[in-house]
Amino acid sequence: MSDFSTRAIHAGQEFDPTTGAVVPPIYMSSTFVQDGIGGFRGGYEYARGGNPTRDSLQTLLASLEGGTHAYSFASGLAAEDALLRAILAPGDHVLMGNDVYGGTHRLVNRLHVPWGVELSTVEMSNADAVRAAIRPGVTRVLWLETPSNPLMKITDIAALVAIGHEAGAIVVVDNTFATPYLQQPLALGADVVVHSTTKYLGGHSDVIGGAVVLSDEEIAEKVAFLQFGAGAISAPMEAWLTVRGIKTLAVRMDRHSSNAHTIAATVESHPAIERVYYPGLESHPGHEIAARQMSDFGGMLSLALKGGPEAAKRVAEGTEVFQLAESLGGVESLIGYPTEMTHASVKGTELAVPENVIRLSVGIEGIDDLLGDITAALDRA
Template identity: 50%
Template sequence: MGFDTKAVHTGEEPDFVGHPSGDVVVPIHLSSTFARLDVNEPTGGYEYSRSGNPTRFALEKKLAAIENAKFGLAFSSGLAAETTLVLSLLKAGDHVVAFDDLYGGTRRLFSQVFQERFGIKFSYVDARDPELISAAIQDNTRIIWLETPTNPLLRLCDISKISDIAHKAGALVVVDNTFASPYFQQPIGLGADVVVHSTTKYINGHSDSIGGALITSNEELFKALRYNQNAAGAILSPFDSFLVSRGIKTLALRMERHEKNAIAIATYLENNDKIEGVYYPGLASHPQHDLAKRQMTGFSGMLSFEIKGGEREAQKFLSNLHLFALAESLGGVESLIEHPATMTHASIPPEERRKIGVSDALIRISVGIENVEDLIFDLDQALKQI
């Protein structure tokens, strides 16, 4: 079954037995609890909405389907999903090897919560080189944590090679697939054990829901994650589950437009003499363009670039835009733009930001689905005022 078909139908097949009305859209089950006929067994399989909810369950089936996996879990945020994953798999003294270019919130969670307060150790390496991953693995390494493409530098790592290295060492591979979306990349098919998403981003796609997801084909791992999700309570609400399910139905269409617009904007920026460098895997100039073509089916709608000069020029440019909303987050139908050093990655110490390449002149764009000529005009007029 094609991606587009699964995105529309999985989890929402009309039920002429349980719901004789024949709903073609799964109902929003707002009930917090479910009555039963037999005191010893839930009648419909549900007892309390933290433990399971029909609307959330339909979404979780859809999430697994679009990643070509067996199991999905929907969480109240991407960081809630990450927290549940870490708490399910690690204990004090365990070690994680992570890509050094990570979303700032993930880096903050790892370094300032799990390392400082729970004694879990983290090593950050440039995962573009699989040998650096191999060299960083220790006897107590339990997880290799990757983003590809990364936030905000759009760096890639070879999921298949790193998965081979990790599995030989007895470690699991976790891939944050938020930037690519399941439409353009499916890490489990490349050897990863768990996929993480902020469903807030492309999967929902309309900037009106906060959510996260964990997806796996490992049944034992799924059971542990589900148990801890229920125990800790980081579940997605029925209404948000409905919103995300609705967003997924147009994911394929949206991602194609995001990519088309991003390629045009990246090409424009690459040829503008006020721009120092453009980071977009869809450009032939990207150092990992060949890897992107090999493990992705498209290049998505995220890009970043550096303005010549520095932070002052970056701030002036951002203040002169009209169509691009200066805001954190990404993946919505509207175009967003942000300054990582003072916004999404401000929690990372300046010396660490500089070490991985996040300069004060760096700007990140989430390219929306608007008319691309209008978007380029807006960028052009703002650059001319620097």
């Protein structure tokens, strides 16, 4: 199966051989009967170590990202933590973008730095700045997030892979915003892809999960052990819901992207707007790179308001179709005020989000309803 949409529906999703059920069952069992001591059926012994429903999701994720191994976790941060513990040791250096997701920065800064890891940030859209900040032989992880959250900065994955590998670093790409439908980091040379599957992959705001996808056997073995040894696994129901969401990923991302592009292009000239952060606009400084490494530009955009923080808050609290909530990537449209919500943990640091910025997760509702809602809120700003 070569087509993305076909694989999204069929990879790891063979019909049940006993009943013929088209949708594989959810295996809720915590343990599995053995055919004699050590006689595991299909390799299954205890559900922390392996579960058929989780395996089906992992097979699907590996197929869509073009990797050989995928590991599903209870959350995106659990996935990131397992990966970082698999590859870091005290004295190692991690280099991240200066507007990386606040939770990712908090994870490293509050959990791994006290363990002896060094962390610094840099403007990832500037290859020269990255080259100057990376420490050959010391920087163990070069962590990319493109488009970034929430300022939609675009990183040239292939260019930074070359810089990272030259310095001996493992290049990790958070592909949550783009999804494997719009962007394939492993094909561009990245070593590892991470996801919050809570977002577009699940797609319906009803499941929390995370994933690590890669082809490096050594790293894969370490991540697999941490998945088993630390146990932050995705539960069967969550794995099944994520698979169900992924089956419609392609058609959803087409609509997310179309709606977001229309909104970005329309509000760019609104008198209340100072700046629109959306890589699909030609005015975006990363537009050409995004057009080269993405098949479309996704459903996320941010708006800077001329009226400052108070205007931003009024808009965030003044919509009806766009619901005020954290998270993103669901079929319904959400609006947020990052500095007090998703990025509150980095407020007051160099990663702080401008206080006049709001973030939109554009859903798949009718575009006229979405445009009317956000335009009316901007008119009141």
